[in-house]
Amino acid sequence: RQRAGFALAFDTPEDAAFAALRLRDADRNAAPVSLRISGHYGIVLQSAAGLYGNASALPEWIDPITQPGGIFVSGDFATALFGRVTSGYRTEFAGEHLPMRGNAPVALYALMEG
Numbered sequence: 001r002q003r004a005g006f007a008l009a010f011d012t013p014e015d016a017a018f019a020a021l022r023l024r025d026a027d028r029n030a031a032p033v034s035l036r037i038s039g040h041y042g043i044v045l046q047s048a049a050g051l052y053g054n055a056s057a058l059p060e061w062i063d064p065i066t067q068p069g070g071i072f073v074s075g076d077f078a079t080a081l082f083g084r085v086t087s088g089y090r091t092e093f094a095g096e097h098l099p100m101r102g103n104a105p106v107a108l109y110a111l112m113e114g
Contacts, residue, residue: 005063007051009044013081016041017089017111020071034068039111041077061099062108075107090114 010016020037038059045052058074066072073081078091091109098105 005060007059009046009051012084013041013077014084014089016077017081020111021089021113024069024071028069036063036066036068037071037111038062038066038073039071039077040074041080058099058106062097062106065097065108071111072108073111075109077111078107078109081111088113 008016008019010019016039020039023035024037040054040058040062042058043053062072062074072094073091081089081091089111090113091111094108094110096105097108
C-alpha cells in the first residue's frame with residue numbers, strides 16, 4: 001500500500017486543531033481518499049528542506065494507527081490545547097502507542113470540536 005503525506009506547522013494548538021478539523025470535514029465530501037490526521041505539540045525547526053524535530057516526526061509514527069477520517073494527537077498536544085480554556089475543542093483518551101522500539105509510550109487522544 002502506497003502512502004503519501006505532508007507536514008504542517010502552526011503557531012498555536014488552536015490553529016492546528018482548526019486546520020485538522022477543516023481538512024477532515026473537507027475530506028468527508030471528497031472520495032475516494034480518506035485522510036489520517038495526526039499531531040504533536042512542541043518545537044519545530046524549519047529550513048528550506050523542510051520541518052525538523054520531534055514535534056514534526058512524532059505525527060509520522062502516530063499516523064499508521066489513526067483510522068481513516070480520524071484525528072489523533074499526542075498527550076502534549078492535548079495538554080497544550082486544554083490549557084487554553086476558550087479553544088472550543090476537546091480531546092478524548094484513545095490509548096497509548098509505542099512509536100519506536102526503545103521509546104516511551106505516547107498517550108493518544110482523539111481530537112474533536114466541543
